[in-house]
Amino acid sequence: MELSMQEFQELSKFIYKLCGLDIKEEKHYLVKQRLSHLALSFGSGSFQGLIDKIRTGSDTRLRDQIIEAITTNETFFFRDVHPFDTFRDLILPRLGEIIRQRKASPHQRKGAKVNIWSAASSTGQEPYTLAMLIHEYVTANGHRGITLQDFGILATDISTGVLSKAIAGKYTDMEISRGLSPERRDRHFRKDGNMWAVSEALESMVDFRRVNLTEPFTMLGGFDVIFCRNILIYFDDDTKRRIFLQFHQALPDTGYLMLGACENMNMLSDKFESSRHKDTILYLPKKTPVVAFAQK
Ligand SMILES: C[S@@+](CC[C@H](N)C(=O)[O-])C[C@H]1O[C@@H](n2cnc3c(N)ncnc32)[C@H](O)[C@@H]1O
Numbered sequence: 001m002e003l004s005m006q007e008f009q010e011l012s013k014f015i016y017k018l019c020g021l022d023i024k025e026e027k028h029y030l031v032k033q034r035l036s037h038l039a040l041s042f043g044s045g046s047f048q049g050l051i052d053k054i055r056t057g058s059d060t061r062l063r064d065q066i067i068e069a070i071t072t073n074e075t076f077f078f079r080d081v082h083p084f085d086t087f088r089d090l091i092l093p094r095l096g097e098i099i100r101q102r103k104a105s106p107h108q109r110k111g112a113k114v115n116i117w118s119a120a121s122s123t124g125q126e127p128y129t130l131a132m133l134i135h136e137y138v139t140a141n142g143h144r145g146i147t148l149q150d151f152g153i154l155a156t157d158i159s160t161g162v163l164s165k166a167i168a169g170k171y172t173d174m175e176i177s178r179g180l181s182p183e184r185r186d187r188h189f190r191k192d193g194n195m196w197a198v199s200e201a202l203e204s205m206v207d208f209r210r211v212n213l214t215e216p217f218t219m220l221g222g223f224d225v226i227f228c229r230n231i232l233i234y235f236d237d238d239t240k241r242r243i244f245l246q247f248h249q250a251l252p253d254t255g256y257l258m259l260g261a262c263e264n265m266n267m268l269s270d271k272f273e274s275s276r277h278k279d280t281i282l283y284l285p286k287k288t289p290v291v292a293f294a295q296k
Helices: 005-019 025-042 047-056 060-070 082-104 125-144 160-168 173-177 182-188 237-250
Strands: 114-119 151-157 189-192 195-198 206-210 225-228 256-259 272-277 280-285
Touching: 005 025, 005 047, 005 060, 025 047, 025 060, 047 060, 060 160, 082 114, 082 125, 082 225, 082 256, 082 272, 082 280, 114 125, 125 151, 125 182, 125 206, 151 160, 160 206, 173 195, 182 189, 225 237
Parallel strands: 114 151, 114 225, 151 206, 225 256
Antiparallel strands: 189 195, 256 280, 272 280
């Protein structure tokens, strides 16, 4: 099935509107490869037919299937290792301190959680990695008054397909072996038929929700830590600017933003400063101190 340059441009414009992916001409082959089955089933065997169907705008199922087909969902446990070492060694102890301060303060709501967001979480390996580290931290620090309930993890993605898999929390032998030691596998997963199912403890720590990062997301509220890794590379600069601005609003001055190995802010936001911890670059929000005016 042929995909003309004009058809490619129409489809890539539609994909951009749908999920912000900025697909350049050299990825013509990718659009052809990933959408040809949809052209067959929805477009009577041609890309023009698929475009006509898209133009009617009535089929939300088609929109979802285009998202499923075009997005790259590659992920694995402890991806790149060092960001999670930094989370364990630097961020978690500071979150522990924040929890203790919040619990001790008479002005804070008792039990106010620290919130961690895995944005573009794919099939769940990233949020479950964070949950494993928190579980291990709490087990080691339980005597200091910190519990699993002090942490909330929100995992979001645009694709309902990957979210369903993440919610099910079941992984094949191959998936479980990617990044996970046998010790952690046996500690946090149990065998379920020919799959590995995440433990109830980890399952209860993560909430999943569909969020399109190219649409406003300030309604999600505030977070102490945001992991947004291996998705910004697919967006253009305008989209990234809008996302950074909202991340800045969502984080307190003690917050952390973590990007993927090939991603950086690259002059797109002056609202963060970067800080290195071993091999990890952390982005720290710059916040103007609130000035209290004395009342006359
Ligand atoms: C390569 S995976 C990254 C997964 C994980 N963060 C990691 O680093 O291993 C990228 C994910 O971004 C999701 N995605 C693509 N466009 C998105 C959008 N506009 N909003 C939210 N998620 C999106 C895809 O569905 C995919 O699951």
